[in-house]
Amino acid sequence: MGGIRLSNESNKTIAALGEFGLINTLFAPLQGSGDDNLKVGQGDDAAVLQIPRTQQLTVTTDMLMEGVHFSSDADPFLLGQKTVRVNLSDMAAMGANPHWCLLSLALPASTKLSWAEEFARGVKEALALYDVSLIGGDTTASKGCIAINMQMMGLLGQDRAQLRSAAQPGDRVFVSGTIGDSALGLAQRLGQLKIASADDRAYLMRRHQLPEPRVPLGLALQDSAVINACIDVSDGLAADLKHICQASGVSARIDLERVPLSEAARNAVNASADLESLLITGGEDYELLFTVATGAVELLARITADLDISITEIGEILPQGEESRVEVVKHGEPFTLGKSGWTHF
Template sequence: MAQAPGKLPGASELPGEFDLIARYFAPLSAGMPGALGLTDDACTYAPPPGYDLVLTVDAMVAGIHFLPDDPAASVARKLLRVNLSDLAAKGAMPVGYLMTTAFTAETDADWVAGFAAGLAADQREYGIGLMGGDTIATPGPLSLTLTALGIVPTGRALRRNGARPGDVVLVSGTIGDGALGLKVLRHEFLDLPPAERRFLEDRYHLPQPRLRLGQALLASNLVHAMMDVSDGLVGDLGHIAEASGVGAILEAAAVPLSAAAAGLLADAPDLLPLILTGGDDYELLLTAAPDAVNDLLALGAEIGTPLSVVGCIPGHAAGERPVRVIDRDGVELNLATGGYRHF
């Protein structure tokens, strides 16, 4: 397993724990009055009347969730954005976040400065702030955990357990770019044009949490079930099916692909299982009644994040294989795995 980023020759040493917090992280809490400049043990926050809190947490470990030489700023932004994607899947508006950083002896001040700068950039983009957390040392590998907080009208948060027999399955954006981007970063697909390489790398490094779309889908009252695609389209559709007590059919030919992914697949059809199960997409996956499809497609177009119909909920209960993947001729594909699993 790859280890955490190494210290560059001449790189500055980390300051002490409290100086590190004051220098790099306290400025990130400036917009959160209840955080008290990170000078206390906890943050206070009261959601507006008529709103529920939505909380989600994700961890990232060097060598597993990011590459050792990934830029610190992009690591920070991905850590934040994968959590914002979970909020988007609930239709929530983000408020702030808590974070734990476990730095190794090889982590230097330059890396932490870049990490904090990445967080600051995305705080400005998404209008949120740091509410608190913890900073510790570890023998390795470098480990990062972030808990995002959002708000949603009381009792309205979208869930994965609402899919109904007869529903249509839709997904936002394009699928497979993140998994292919990781292969590009590992020096595969060397004949790919530079612009397409950069596109796929960016899709891996910088997910685009569909917050605006998620909030619009919630407001539409047309969505029965929704979650984000993080562990692979097939696996996450399986999560919806199992939670809802139904089965699902995914039409492989209908899955939306970027130009880069479509080109790679045309040259190497055996990439299809990776595209369908590789994960790191951070798109929204949802089900709705057939008569809602046109309105949903129009909503996606208006937001600027297209939605595509990729399957259906046929009505039978979830069984040993909750998702059947079929090709354009209706023949079932036998995939070795449904998606990414940690263990």
């Protein structure tokens, strides 16, 4: 079943294959082999899994709509990758080990077969990163836009979920990697921003199109039980910290100048200071944002020292006060955000 490239006839549409042809040729090969826990896979009315008795099941879902989450001319290979990676990021936030997924895909009949092939190739590459198996789904026609939905399932030890609701006043706030790259990549793509350096442009676009789910970090944090609350940054650093605050009944303060930036993002802010708000409101960073009791910070440093990802302390958790809020401070002075998080409607 090795390759999934079917055709060099670039004008052929998916209608030539039909639903079952698409599934059999493009998606059946994405079900891995040798999984003793998979009792029934693709091709029946439902998949059947045996969950190991020491483990809990984690399950998440993400929908990606053409014109909202991606443009009509988006690279289907990268889109396939991103579909998987945003779900992997949710698994990382819970500290779970991803294993299985289902994919629903609605495509106009006029969709080029080459588009579907490239999309499936992107899904395949991203699934291979973390040995995740596609065990079912639904492929159907669309009379309008392309709609993609993926559900992902993973395993987690008993009582080991890293929740949004576990932040405590006094906790230190940490974030992985760098923040704002994806927002800058998107702004550039939409023509709202000109980045002078070609290297910086390429770096920011890659961060937008190909987010790196922090699965190894999530597993290491969960394994050591060193942190309190955790979330992945999808709506924007400020908005997602607010989600932690609301779920935990606390507030938070972050220092803008401590928010870790890539060299490319630093260059962009140096060229145009009014981008600072965008960095922490733009979203789609897919980094982990988490809180740690002060006494555990040293242990955290030891645990994460060997991982291939930096973590940075950016603020602290405060008592809730009248309502949960996130205070952003720059050099000790209150900083007003341009907009607050990704708005879906």
